[in-house]
Amino acid sequence: MAAKAFVPITLLQNTKCPTPSLILLSRDVPAFSKEQMMHRIFSEFPGRFVRINVKENFGLDPHAFQKVLDMGQSIIADIDVGLGAxxxxxxxxxxxxxxxxxxxxPRCVCIVGDPLNRREHSEKTNIGTAKIDLDLMRDGSMKQKLETLMYLSTLLKGKIIADRMKVIGECESPPSRAYLLLMEAVVVLLSPQSLFRDPQKNIRSISWQGTRRLLLQAERLQGSLVAVNIFEIPGHNLSVLRMYVTHDDWPKVNEIGRRDILLWLLHTWVKTTVSFASELKEAGGMPDTLSTQNPPNLFESVITVRTTFHNENGSGKDDWKFAYNEIVLSFLQETFCYKHTVNIENSEYDVSMHYGHDKIFFFTQDPVNMTMVMGTTDLDKIDSLLAPNSVDLREGKKIPPPETHKDMFSRLSDLIVLHRNGKPGSGVLSIECKRKTNILLRETRRISGHVVFITASEDGTGELRYKIYVPLFSRSIELVVTEQMLFGLLRNADSRFETNQFQSSDAMSLLVPVTDRLKIIPNYKTTLHMVVETAEEAPGILKSAQKITRELMLDLRKKGGPGRELFSCIHKISGMCHVVSVKEIGRDGVLIIHTYNSINSEELIVHLESIDRRLCLGGTNSDWRVWGQELLQRLSLRSKGNSELTLFFDRTFFRTVKRIGGLLVTVRFALSNAAEDKSVKIWCTAPLTNETHILNIPFSKLPESTNPFSSIGMSRLMSSITTRDDYMRKLLSLIEYEADKGMFHFKTSFVDIQSKKKDSLAFPGCLLLNGRHKTISTDVPAACSLNKIIYSCNKESQLVHCIHMLSLTSGDDDIDIDESNHPVMVREYFQNTCSESSSYKNESVKAQLVIDTNRKDIDQSDIPTNVDNTNSTRDQSDYGKVIFNHTVKVKYIKEVSMPVKVSMNLKVYESFISADRTLKFELHNPSNSETGNATIKGQHELNEVVGSWFNGSWEEQGSDFDMINYIARERIEITPGVWNKATQKIDTTNNKFNVSFAKNRSFTHLKETPMWCGGDEDIEINRNAYIDKKAQRGTKILRKAVRVSGILLQVTVFSISSKDDNFPMLRFIGYDPSRSQRMILELPSVAVSEKLNGLKKNFSTDLTTNVDYRMAEHLCEELILVVRRDCAVSNACVPYAG
Structure with a gap:
């Protein structure tokens, strides 16, 4: 590959150690550590070592060793170094x-076990010498006793043993003769410098008094017991101890059992110590410690494997790694070495880099526990680490290749990364070589049902590194997408969106298609099912979730096509049920709509470009819930004529009615279906002649300065509805109609509003007359814009228009329309057919016009003169539709007297402004013919006027009459006089009056009541209060001060009951007085059920106390605070698996 040519081949040639190695592996090394080290050596150095294990001569076989050396390989031999001198x-x-x-x-490296290593009496353990090795060791029984003593030492340090010592120490006399003898033996072991007598010569009372003082100082006695040097017990004391062990009153194992843990532990510890010391004395005593100097010139390195070195609990699970690092460093001494001091996080580390065995090894020493830390990098990865990637090339960085080994190692040293796993300052240190990369992508999305945080960067040329964090399970996953993985995707790659990108080495080209193909194994539903299923068997769902989610893997999806799936549903298209799935390529990119008909197993696909989404769906928001319903409504099936159906997406984005050349026509703007050559089609339909003209405007023909579909123009076009309407009016003003030719076309000369230049372009057009096509030529100007309408036309004797009204300006020829507002139905029933040759001017047409609108009537000048519009089916006014017209009694309030009821005529008008319902109340006083009015705008103000007392009644009945009647009788207030703006006073000189409404204060569903009001009192206080979404507020069940994560909060808990769940949903509202911060947490019923899993029975059967109160009080203890990096409290949360 071209990328490998960056580092010269001479620098990457493999080097081997010139001198073979002889690794002597002692049999007293713990079995788990030995197995892990051998597996690691044979996997990282394949074919380099041969392991020899013989029983005779301490495992030394010179003939077998020589045969291995003759083959040019190194040796690993299992040997017996012995415990005795x-x-x-x-x-x-x-x-x-x-x-x-x-x-x-050879270079000899000796690996021995630490004499302080211990074993455990359990089946699952990571420490202890293997039984097969104990049987082959000459001092196997000594090693077994020694590991048992180390195990008993850990038991003697327990708190239970200390408490038992204090209880025995308070006894005035020894519990038994056995206790006395045992404690005297313990004193002998604790005092190696003193001489002791035969146990028969000791005075019982005097010895027990001294023993009591030791037992009462239990912690000090425990430390002294652990510190006993079992390897150097004086000979005289050892003889005395043998007398104690063989005494007639010495405790018997079958009599002790486990009823007295202290007696059993001390008995076993003393007896095992005496037995081990006796065998050690017979074996010649304790030998000298092996080292490189003792004996001299024999071992290049002596490595001790400890199972209690790093882990305080002595698990010994990772201690073998430190010994393995020293083993590798020992046989790499003769290879090329480069030493360098690296400053990482304001700390200096001495790093040595060795080059051999097809790898580069990095070594440094952990200053915390003084252990050797190692990292490796294969030679074939050096090129990807040092070669500039596509991001560097795009930024113009010129990096020359290294010329010498020193230069190569110097660059690698700059890429060394040290990080510590676990707690800062005490975790395990690890070292690796990682190139410095720039973040190409950082976003939150859903992958395989999991909500994840994605971070993507480029390693080598064309290699993407993904780091994904799953917050639900607190799991981090990493994946490096290599060239081999991309090659495996080419077979099923999409030729339009993926093939060229996968074959390129540019990271930015690979980013979108590769990110869309990411998948997590297993998916969210499977993982959740596994967690719940395991939780039924194991106590604690969180622990089960942590165990299962460790197996989460990140991979690339090889099938399924490009893009990531947004949603999938069953939708009826043109009367037939289809399974519709929608995918998105990248962020705000192309939408792929795939439909499947299960009846005929037919699959159909349609693509939506970014401009289609902007104009037809209102934007490129990746939240499909915003535009999903709109997309499904625009889908339909079309026939090609040969009974083959195609999926059609309605790309109409603007509809309007306009008078052009004296002719009232409907205009529809739509985008073409072609993905590459986009254009705007303008459909002009004349209702009276049943003619439809189609004008096509390619985007490429529009000048960039005035093109609304360019990158700049599109942002302006979609900025607001007003801006979009301005664009449409500019384009529609350039269309004219020639009555003599019966065709629409653009003006041949015009003034460009934006560029102030004259321009004219010719475009082909199309004329539809009674279903027949006719080609025409039109001139289309360069300044064009956009807008919207809906129309329906039949080819017989009728023409039906369905118009959605947006605004209507007096004196304007445009009727601007938007589908989001309330409909205006215009039905024109033409009784006479229009032939292809006849014109609407010479044809006598009779029709009936029916208008239903909440705005001002359509300008009469825009309606043909031969249309009869005298018949109207509904009452219309300048204020909208009349929905109430009755005589009612209202409150008349004067300054001094009490309110009185007076009769007035009330007329209520209903209209819709910007999708908000507006009610105008007009009151007429028949006694003096004065009129007053007031307006209620929007549903929120209506709810405040109606109040909570009558809110439920009229909403359930759905009767506007009852609602308005209630407002008139109870909520309308009439006061004499009106406000005079000139004098800034209320003018009461005439009979005019002011109309107002009594309103209730509105509250949100987070409304709180005083702390002493809870349960039924809380419900009673809020009975007459208007609360928005009152059902979501619930009932207050608890309010108390709780210390959450060390911060004192005032917490209020609300219970929101549900019929389907056993437990209610709880809302926690916490207030931090120190920061004046309010935080809200809503805990679903599933979480409440999970957290109270063990207490569910108690809550359901205990009827003497408040169940909800106890649940809330228990869950308050589970609250924790999530703190941002700036140390400001973000919110409270309760961790749970869902």
Whole structure:
């Protein structure tokens, strides 16, 4: 590949260690550590080592060793170094002779187990020597006793043992003769510098008094017991201890059992210590510690494997890694080495880099626990680390290739990254070589049902690294997309959206298609099912979730086509049920609509470009819930004529009615279906002649300065409805109609409003006359814009128009229309047919016009003169539709007297402004013919006027008459006089009056009541209050001060009951007085059920206390605070699996 040519091949040539290695692996190394180290060595250095395991001569076989060296390989031998001085001496003599007899002389590395290693009496353990090794060791029984003593030492440090010591120490006399003898033996072990007598010569009362003082200081005694040097017990004291162990009153194991844990532990510890010390004395005592200097010139390195080195609990699960790092470093001493001091996070680390065995090894020392830390990088990855990627090339960075090993290692040292897993300052340190990259993508999206945070960057050329965080399970996943993985996607890649991108090495080209193909295994539903299923067997759903979610994997989807699925549903299209799935390519990109008909197994696909989404769906928002319903309504099936159906998406984005050349026509703007050559089609329909003209305007023909569909023009076009209407009016003003030719066309000369230049372009057009096509030529100007209408036309004797009204300006020829507002129905029934040759001017047409609108009537000048509009089916006014016209009694309030009821005529008008319902109340006083009015705008103000007392009644009945009648009788207030703007006073000189409404204060569903009001009192206080979404407020069940994550909060808990769930939904409203911050947490019933899983029975059966109160009080203890980086409290939360 071209990328590999960046680093010279001479710098990447493989080097091997010139001297073979002889790794002596002692049998006393813990079994788990030995297995892990051997597996790691054979996997990272395949074919380099041969393992030899013989029983005789301490595991030393010079003939077998020499055969391996003759093949050019290194040796790993299982040997017995011995625990006693005599066994150790014989081993050292043997290895000295064997080393001198081998040619070439290997580098000897000895790996031994720590004498302080212990074992556990359980089946599942990571520590302890293997039984097969104990059987082959000459000092196997000593090693077994030694591990048992280390295990008993950990038990002696327990708190239960300390409490038991204090209880025994308070006894005036020993519980038994056995206790006395046992404690005297313990004193002998604790005092190696003193001489002791035969147990028969000790005075019982005196010895017990001294023992009591030791037992009462339990913690000090425990430390002394652990600190006993079992390897150096004086010979005289050892003889005395043997007398104690063989005494007639010494505790018997079958009599003790486990009824007294202290007696059992001390008995086992003393007896095992005496037995081990006796065997050690017979084996010659404790040998000298092995090192590189003892014996001299024999071992290149001596490595001790400890199982309690790093983990405080002695699990020994990761301790073998430190020994393995030292093993690798020992046989890499003769390879090329580059040492460098790296400053990372204001700390300096001495890093040594070794080059050999097809890898580059990085070593440094952890200053916390003084252990060796190692990292590796394969030679084939050096090029991707040092070569500039596509991002660097795009930024113009010129990076020359390295010329020497020193230059290459110097650059690699700048890429070294150190990070510590676990708690800062105490976790395990790890080292790796990672190139510095720029973040190409950072977003939140849903992958396989999981809501994740995605971070993408480029490693090498064409290699994308994805880091994904799943917040629900607190799980981080990482994936590096290599060239081999992309090659596997080419077979099923889409030729339009993916093939060229997958074959390129540009990261920005790969980013969109690769990100859309990401998948998480298993998906969200499967993971949740596994978590719930496991939680039924294991206690605690959170622990089960953590265990299962460790297996989450990130991969690339190889099938299914491009894009990521937004939603899938069943929708009826043209009367037939289809399974509709919608995918999106990238963010705000192309939409792929796929439909499947299960009856005939037919699949249909249609693509929507970005401009289609902007104009037809109102924008490119990735939240499909905003435009999903609109998209489904625009889908239909069309026939090609050969009974083959195609999926059609209605790309109409503007409809209007306009008078052009004295002819009232309907105009419809739609985008063409062609993906590459986009254009705007303008449909002009003359209702009286049943003619439809189609004008086509390609985007490429429009000048960039005035093109509304360019990148700049589109943003202006979609900025607001007013801006879009202005564009449409500019374009419609350029269309004219020639009555003599019976055709529509654009003006041949015009003034460009934006550029102030004259321009004219010719475009082909199309004429539809009674279903027959006729080609025409038209001139289309360069300044064009947009707008919207809906129309329906039949080819027989009728023409039906369905118009959605937006605004109507007096004196304007345009009727601007928007589908989001309330409909205006215009039905024109033509009784006479229009032939192809006849004109509407010479044809006598009779029709009936029916208008239903909440705005001013359509300008009479825009309606043909031969249309009769005298018949109207509904009462119309300048204020809208009349929905109430009755005589009612209203309150008349004077300054001094009490309110009185007076009769007035009330007329209520209903209209809609910007989709808001407006009610205008007009009151007429028949006694003096004065009129007053007041207006209620919007549903919110209407709810405040109606109030909560009558709110439920009229909403359930759906009767506007009852509602208005109630407002008139109870809520309307009449006061004499009107406000005079000139004098800034109320003018009461005439009979005019003012109309107002009594309103209730509105509250949100988060309304709180005083802290002493809860339950029924809370319901009673809010009975007459108007609360928006009152059903979502619930009932207050608890208010108390709670300390959450160390911060004192005032917490109020509301219970929102549900018929389908056993537990209610709870809303926690917390207030932090120190920060004056309010936080809200809504806990669903599923979470409440989960957190109270173990207490559900108690809550459901206990009828003496408030169940909701107890649940809320229990869950308050589970609250935690989520804190942002600026240390400001963000919100409260309760962690749960759902």
């Amino acid at each position: 005599s066994t150790r001496s014989m081993f050292l003599q043997g290895i000295s002779v064997v080393k001198l007899s081998l040619a070439p002389t």
